[in-house]
Amino acid sequence: MGRMRCAIVGSGNIGTDLLYKLLRSDVLEVAAMVGIDPASEGLARAGAEGVETTSEGADWLIENAAGFDLVFEATSAWVHRLNAPRYREAGLTAIDLTPAKLGPLVVPPVNLDTHLDSPNLNLITCGGQATVPIVAAVGAVAPVPYAEIVSTVSSVSAGPGTRQNIDEFTKTTSASLVEVGGADHGKALMILNPAEPPILMRNTVFCALGDGYDREEVADSITEMVRTVASYVPGYRIKAEPVFDEDLFRTPGGDVKARVVVLLEVEGAADYLPPYAGNLDIMTASAVRVAEAMAAAR
Amino acid sequence: MTAAFRLTDSTLRDGSHAVAHQLTEDQVRRVVAGLDGAGVPVIEVTHGDGLGGSSFNYGFSHTDEMNLVRVAVETATKSKIAVLMLPGIGVKDDLRRVAGMGVRVARIATHCTEADISEQHIALAKELGMEAVGFLMMSHMIEPEALLEQARLMESYGADVVYTVDSAGAMTIDDARRRVATLKAGLSCEVGIHAHNNLSLAVANSLAALEEGVDQIDGCMTGLGAGAGNCPTEVLVAACEKTGWETAIDPISLIEVADRAVRPIRPEQGVIDGDGLLLGYAGVYGSFLLHAKRAAERYGVPTRDILLELGERRVVGGQEDMIIDVAMELQHRAASAQPAAI
Numbered sequence: 001m002g003r004m005r006c007a008i009v010g011s012g013n014i015g016t017d018l019l020y021k022l023l024r025s026d027v028l029e030v031a032a033m034v035g036i037d038p039a040s041e042g043l044a045r046a047g048a049e050g051v052e053t054t055s056e057g058a059d060w061l062i063e064n065a066a067g068f069d070l071v072f073e074a075t076s077a078w079v080h081r082l083n084a085p086r087y088r089e090a091g092l093t094a095i096d097l098t099p100a101k102l103g104p105l106v107v108p109p110v111n112l113d114t115h116l117d118s119p120n121l122n123l124i125t126c127g128g129q130a131t132v133p134i135v136a137a138v139g140a141v142a143p144v145p146y147a148e149i150v151s152t153v154s155s156v157s158a159g160p161g162t163r164q165n166i167d168e169f170t171k172t173t174s175a176s177l178v179e180v181g182g183a184d185h186g187k188a189l190m191i192l193n194p195a196e197p198p199i200l201m202r203n204t205v206f207c208a209l210g211d212g213y214d215r216e217e218v219a220d221s222i223t224e225m226v227r228t229v230a231s232y233v234p235g236y237r238i239k240a241e242p243v244f245d246e247d248l249f250r251t252p253g254g255d256v257k258a259r260v261v262v263l264l265e266v267e268g269a270a271d272y273l274p275p276y277a278g279n280l281d282i283m284t285a286s287a288v289r290v291a292e293a294m295a296a297a298r
Numbered sequence: 299m300t301a302a303f304r305l306t307d308s309t310l311r312d313g314s315h316a317v318a319h320q321l322t323e324d325q326v327r328r329v330v331a332g333l334d335g336a337g338v339p340v341i342e343v344t345h346g347d348g349l350g351g352s353s354f355n356y357g358f359s360h361t362d363e364m365n366l367v368r369v370a371v372e373t374a375t376k377s378k379i380a381v382l383m384l385p386g387i388g389v390k391d392d393l394r395r396v397a398g399m400g401v402r403v404a405r406i407a408t409h410c411t412e413a414d415i416s417e418q419h420i421a422l423a424k425e426l427g428m429e430a431v432g433f434l435m436m437s438h439m440i441e442p443e444a445l446l447e448q449a450r451l452m453e454s455y456g457a458d459v460v461y462t463v464d465s466a467g468a469m470t471i472d473d474a475r476r477r478v479a480t481l482k483a484g485l486s487c488e489v490g491i492h493a494h495n496n497l498s499l500a501v502a503n504s505l506a507a508l509e510e511g512v513d514q515i516d517g518c519m520t521g522l523g524a525g526a527g528n529c530p531t532e533v534l535v536a537a538c539e540k541t542g543w544e545t546a547i548d549p550i551s552l553i554e555v556a557d558r559a560v561r562p563i564r565p566e567q568g569v570i571d572g573d574g575l576l577l578g579y580a581g582v583y584g585s586f587l588l589h590a591k592r593a594a595e596r597y598g599v600p601t602r603d604i605l606l607e608l609g610e611r612r613v614v615g616g617q618e619d620m621i622i623d624v625a626m627e628l629q630h631r632a633a634s635a636q637p638a639a640i
Binding site: 148150152155160163164166167169170171187189190191192193194195202204206208239240243245249250251252259261263 | 350352353354355358385386387389390391409411412414415417418419596611612613614616617618619620622623626627630
């Protein structure tokens with residue numbers, strides 16, 4: 001069987017970073033990059049790599065659907081809400097990199113196998129991809145009544161799509177901490193930092209710990225998960241050992257006597273934007289991971 | 299008589315920082331009754347970090363802010379109740395909820411270079427029939443012309459007023475004057491100033507802003523607020539009256555409200571201690587103060603070093619998680635700097 005034929009819809013930061021990762025894949029073929037602005041840099045770069053490009057948007061893709069197996073949506077949440085039913089009708093499987101949250105939420109090391117045959121998979125947000133694995137790792141060995149994450153990205157790495165999506169970002173990421181991470185309650189915070197030179201993507205995970213956890217077990221589970229994520233996002237790392245704080249914390253999941261704090265950093269592979277943009281990297285690396293698993297399961 | 303500017307009191311929002319978000323319904327009832335009785339036109343009530351701020355990162359609220367907002371709306375007879383919301387922390391559903399509860403003013407805050415993340419929220423506030431306020435935090439970090447560009451974005455989204463916000467209390471009188479003058483010259487909507495007192499200039503900066511034509515000013519009773527505290531509302535009103543700026547508020551009754559309803563919440567408010575001063579001097583977000591003190595205790599490193607390092611890294615409002623990161627790094631650095639045993 002030949003390589004899976006993929007279309008990237010959206011020629012902004014995410015779409016362009018994804019382009020370079022897909023070009024390296026042995027099982028996926030970038031058959032087209034679909035944009036709406038003929039002057040976009042992403043389309044020019046795709047063209048330079050010999051990839052077919054169009055500025056006629058999703059309409060073009062629907063007309064030519066027979067030539068594709070898979071579409072990566074790298075536009076924005078509201079655009080995906082318009083496109084998704086049309087993809088489905090045209091028989092295209094969609095991997096959604098916007099926070100539209102139409103299909104099941106997928107985080108590769110947590111629940112990839114469960115949703116491989118779904119017609120629409122949602123990759124949550126960069127913050128979700130970076131933090132849900134940690135919440136799930138803590139949850140695997142201890143009760144987590146409440147999980148909270150803070151995701152900070154450099155201003156220059158957040159394009160207009162991300163900025164207009166900030167509300168969806170916050171809500172979808174919060175939901176993923178519960179739906180995929182397994183916490184009883186979840187909350188996500190997103191911060192943009194304009195410092196120059198730009199900061200690397202930062203994520204902080206706070207997990208409330210119910211009674212009966214074992215520090216060593218929790219720490220080991222986190223370390224193991226960091227290693228798993230780093231296997232497909234090489235720049236993903238923990239900044240310091242997990243910090244255990246004992247105090248009375250009055251969380252939305254009830255009063256707890258302890259929490260664990262995990263400080264994470266994501267350095268990008270610099271496929272498109274420089275290394276500070278780990279937020280692009282973790283989304284596109286996760287998307288490739290999901291698509292390659294689909295190809296393997298065919 | 300008409301007032302020379304519109305006053306918004308933020309004791310029950312910015313003041314939330316000063317008490318680690320432990321405000322109670324009873325305190326809200328008493329403060330709102332006092333401010334409403336004295337004729338303060340707008341009163342802001344929420345967690346210090348705005349709607350949805352209750353969290354590990356910023357501190358959990360003692361009382362659900364929705365209950366505090368409800369009590370404020372019920373207590374006020376003339377004053378409008380306002381809320382703060384930071385896109386990325388609060389969500390649009392929070393705005394819908396408070397609009398339904400009778401909140402009339404939505405203040406949408408972003409870091410001073412990130413105004414474009416407020417588009418959805420300012421538009422929604424207008425759609426819900428609320429006044430929309432654009433709130434550009436840490437305004438000292440960029441030049442007046444750059445601030446104007448960001449303010450114009452907020453105006454274009456529908457903001458009725460755009461504030462220059464001195465979140466770090468780092469502005470000199472000239473800094474405040476130039477920012478207000480530039481915004482006044484370049485915007486058609488109103489302009490506001492929100493001052494902090496780290497350099498003991500909050501009232502002076504607000505008076506200078508009046509000379510440049512500012513339309514709205516924020517204060518907090520007794521200065522109760524983040525960092526070294528805010529522009530003290532009762533002091534501002536008294537100083538305005540003496541200078542000849544009409545406030546339409548009786549200074550004597552406001553002083554009584556300050557002493558009776560607010561001073562007991564935090565009697566030591568008003569002292570600019572070394573750490574508070576350092577925030578203004580180094581230009582660090584005021585709300586970090588209590589978190590840095592707690593981290594200093596938890597990880598055994600000086601508060602001062604944490605604050606200076608945060609300033610060095612140009613951390614912005616909302617990045618309270620960086621305090622843990624910095625404290626741990628300082629702890630680590632101190633440990634590895636110990637002379638080796640011989």
